[in-house]
Amino acid sequence: LIVIIITVGFVAWRYLLPSTPQGLHGTWKGDRAILTWQTVDAVDEYEVFYRRSGSHDTAPWCSKSSGKSVMAEFDVHTGLPYEAYVVAKNWFGSSDRSSKINGCARAPAPTQFTVVCDPTKPLLSLKWNQVSCSVGYVIKRKSAMESDFHIITTIDSSYITQSQDTNIIYGMSYNYMAISLDRSGESDSSLSVVVCPRVPVPNHFAASTPKGLSATVLLNWQAVPNSIAYHIYRRRAEDPIYQNPILLTTLRNPNANSYLDQTVINNVKYIYTIASEDSAGVSLQSTAVVGMGALIAPNNLSAKPVHGNNCIILSWTEVAGALGYRIWRSGGQPSTEKEIGLLSHEYNTKYVDREAKHETAYIYTVQAFDKNTKYGPKSNCVKAIVSKIMPPSERQKTGQKATVPVMMDVRFGDLITENVDAIVVCLLSDELKNKILNAAGHSFSLTFVDAPRCDTNGCFKVSGGLLPCKNIIFVPWKTPAESLDISEQSIRTFITIALQCAQQHKCQTVAFPAVGCGGLGYDVHTVAKAMVSEAYKQKKSNSQTSIEDSTIPLTWEKTSDTYNLRVNVPINSNEGQAVLLDFHRTMTNYDSYSRIIRIERVQNERWFRQYQIHKSEFLRRLQQDTEQRLFHGCAGGESAVKSIVEYGFNRSLAGTKHGKDALLFIEFISIPIFPYLLECFFQIGTAYGLGVYFSSKASESHNYTKLSNIISTGERYMFVCKVLV
Numbered sequence: 001l002i003v004i005i006i007t008v009g010f011v012a013w014r015y016l017l018p019s020t021p022q023g024l025h026g027t028w029k030g031d032r033a034i035l036t037w038q039t040v041d042a043v044d045e046y047e048v049f050y051r052r053s054g055s056h057d058t059a060p061w062c063s064k065s066s067g068k069s070v071m072a073e074f075d076v077h078t079g080l081p082y083e084a085y086v087v088a089k090n091w092f093g094s095s096d097r098s099s100k101i102n103g104c105a106r107a108p109a110p111t112q113f114t115v116v117c118d119p120t121k122p123l124l125s126l127k128w129n130q131v132s133c134s135v136g137y138v139i140k141r142k143s144a145m146e147s148d149f150h151i152i153t154t155i156d157s158s159y160i161t162q163s164q165d166t167n168i169i170y171g172m173s174y175n176y177m178a179i180s181l182d183r184s185g186e187s188d189s190s191l192s193v194v195v196c197p198r199v200p201v202p203n204h205f206a207a208s209t210p211k212g213l214s215a216t217v218l219l220n221w222q223a224v225p226n227s228i229a230y231h232i233y234r235r236r237a238e239d240p241i242y243q244n245p246i247l248l249t250t251l252r253n254p255n256a257n258s259y260l261d262q263t264v265i266n267n268v269k270y271i272y273t274i275a276s277e278d279s280a281g282v283s284l285q286s287t288a289v290v291g292m293g294a295l296i297a298p299n300n301l302s303a304k305p306v307h308g309n310n311c312i313i314l315s316w317t318e319v320a321g322a323l324g325y326r327i328w329r330s331g332g333q334p335s336t337e338k339e340i341g342l343l344s345h346e347y348n349t350k351y352v353d354r355e356a357k358h359e360t361a362y363i364y365t366v367q368a369f370d371k372n373t374k375y376g377p378k379s380n381c382v383k384a385i386v387s388k389i390m391p392p393s394e395r396q397k398t399g400q401k402a403t404v405p406v407m408m409d410v411r412f413g414d415l416i417t418e419n420v421d422a423i424v425v426c427l428l429s430d431e432l433k434n435k436i437l438n439a440a441g442h443s444f445s446l447t448f449v450d451a452p453r454c455d456t457n458g459c460f461k462v463s464g465g466l467l468p469c470k471n472i473i474f475v476p477w478k479t480p481a482e483s484l485d486i487s488e489q490s491i492r493t494f495i496t497i498a499l500q501c502a503q504q505h506k507c508q509t510v511a512f513p514a515v516g517c518g519g520l521g522y523d524v525h526t527v528a529k530a531m532v533s534e535a536y537k538q539k540k541s542n543s544q545t546s547i548e549d550s551t552i553p554l555t556w557e558k559t560s561d562t563y564n565l566r567v568n569v570p571i572n573s574n575e576g577q578a579v580l581l582d583f584h585r586t587m588t589n590y591d592s593y594s595r596i597i598r599i600e601r602v603q604n605e606r607w608f609r610q611y612q613i614h615k616s617e618f619l620r621r622l623q624q625d626t627e628q629r630l631f632h633g634c635a636g637g638e639s640a641v642k643s644i645v646e647y648g649f650n651r652s653l654a655g656t657k658h659g660k661d662a663l664l665f666i667e668f669i670s671i672p673i674f675p676y677l678l679e680c681f682f683q684i685g686t687a688y689g690l691g692v693y694f695s696s697k698a699s700e701s702h703n704y705t706k707l708s709n710i711i712s713t714g715e716r717y718m719f720v721c722k723v724l725v
Contacts, residue, residue, distance in 0.1 A: 022037065024101050034071065079183030085101070086098045130161050135183065145172075175194050220257060220258045223255050265321065269292045272289050297368070298368055305385060317349065323369060415513050425475070460474055491516065626724050629721070631721075640717075694723055
């Protein structure tokens with residue numbers, strides 16, 4: 001009976017206990033765990049038990065009552081695994097344990113993640129809100145050229161909520177995300193942020209006039225790290241404000257912080273801006289600055305006396321942008337300074353004072369002027385004294401007596417009218433000889449007959465008689481053979497004999513005829529070439545003879561003994577920049593071209609010498625310089641360019657837009673080219689002129705060369721020519 005009562009009582013007690021909780025579910029986030037389960041009847045409270053997973057019996061269970069609520073919250077360590085269960089309780093006791101649940105609370109993702117570009121340097125600033133339950137953060141990045149994110153920095157503190165990225169390339173797109181760290185490693189990530197840092201405008205952009213440099217503006221700025229290039233723009237201050245500036249140059253050196261603009265006109269104000277370039281394009285332009293070039297004093301002025309004669313040779317360094325030079329002298333009686341010479345060409349940097357008196361001290365200065373007739377400062381003074389007799393020290397140094405430099409110029413005129421120390425007459429030319437004898441007077445004819453022929457070469461000198469020249473040098477010349485080589489050699493021999501005779505008789509200026517171009521019918525250009533070539537040779541081989549001429553420019557380049565017809569001229573050189581200046585100054589419709597790729601110098605010696613002869617004749621007849629630099633567009637492509645370079649223009653058709661007759665020499669070919677990438681931004685077509693007509697403005701003939709065969713390549717050919725009008 002007792003057993004039965006105990007059994008019945010036990011069954012009744014078990015029946016009165018609450019049921020085991022079912023449906024246990026956990027939410028694990030940050031440093032909190034939330035458990036929920038199904039409701040159990042006849043419950044006074046629920047108790048949750050939890051501990052770290054894997055601790056087994058070594059760690060005690062923690063417990064927390066939720067009352068009659070079927071939800072319980074408790075703190076956990078972020079990133080560590082936990083296990084938990086729940087039991088129900090009433091007055092009679094506790095239910096069985098529920099099934100265990102396992103979970104791990106992970107750190108939440110950072111919020112308010114932002115990436116900001118620094119406008120002054122290659123730097124990105126990253127910021128986010130703190131995740132207090134984290135142990136740190138990981139920042140990941142992916143560029144536009146990468147397929148996966150990679151870690152760029154790891155932060156071991158939850159309190160640090162910002163970072164910087166300086167390893168960036170301007171113009172490259174980047175994708176960033178921030179990830180929280182907990183004890184299990186990387187947790188949730190933030191939303192990704194895409195940013196494309198752009199290159200900033202260079203700071204401290206300034207323009208100044210450099211000391212000691214004429215027709216130059218110096219531009220300075222602070223280099224922008226990680227930029228790939230700089231674009232410099234320019235326009236004249238007098239241009240309308242709505243007119244877009246032209247691209248002056250592009251510098252591909254990212255470390256560049258200065259540029260010399262040597263294409264300016266002195267005393268003209270220019271407005272400059274600069275922009276940086278990155279892989280995504282060009283930045284905005286900087287604040288505009290104003291620059292202006294100014295004439296400088298000629299440098300390296302020297303005065304070399306020619307002892308034994310009344311000559312002092314002055315020389316100096318060319319001043320960029322100068323149109324010519326004024327030569328000043330003081331000394332003698334009166335001693336006040338006065339202008340003694342005027343050179344009207346920028347390349348003339350040598351002057352001979354033929355009026356210096358022996359044993360008199362002279363002081364010289366030189367002053368440059370430009371096309372606006374503005375004069376620059378005077379050079380430093382130099383002092384020179386010419387002695388009547390060459391000093392022994394100099395005579396011992398040279399081993400020769402004092403001699404007069406033979407000044408030689410190529411010109412077209414009448415030999416009889418030349419006011420020089422001596423004219424040269426070929427004894428083979430009866431026509432020229434008789435003409436000279438008649439013009440010199442009857443008494444001169446007798447002098448000619450009686451003149452001694454003591455020179456071993458058959459060369460002799462007589463006075464000029466009634467002619468303007470002081471002396472006449474008669475030189476024999478053997479009849480040249482049919483071979484051109486032999487005739488050129490005979491011309492060279494003729495020049496050598498004549499110069500030796502001029503030197504012997506101390507003649508300072510000598511005029512030569514174009515030998516062989518009369519009855520023999522030789523080409524005047526071939527003869528002129530041979531004569532000038534031999535004169536150069538005599539200059540080099542004879543230290544007593546100084547020969548000046550206005551023939552081949554010093555900038556021309558040779559291969560062996562032949563001038564190359566076409567030579568590339570660096571765009572950034574003084575020569576190239578001068579051509580660009582004329583082009584930009586007269587090409588007003590800027591949007592019709594993109595840039596000039598190449599400039600070539602034309603070195604056709606034959607046409608150049610012909611032009612020089614005609615130029616001298618123009619000066620003699622008109623008493624003024626009518627030379628202009630004009631544009632001619634070539635619409636026929638490379639084949640037409642080659643033909644013009646080799647054979648020249650048809651002079652019978654040459655003219656300006658006003659229809660005047662013109663003689664010309666080609667100086668340069670410039671070739672603007674239009675890359676296909678720019679076709680949608682620029683109007684294709686910038687050739688200049690038609691046929692053999694010329695214009696002083698490149699923009700006037702802009703629309704005349706839109707031919708399909710040229711548009712297909714996008715190139716335009718333009719000649720820049722010296723023209724006598």
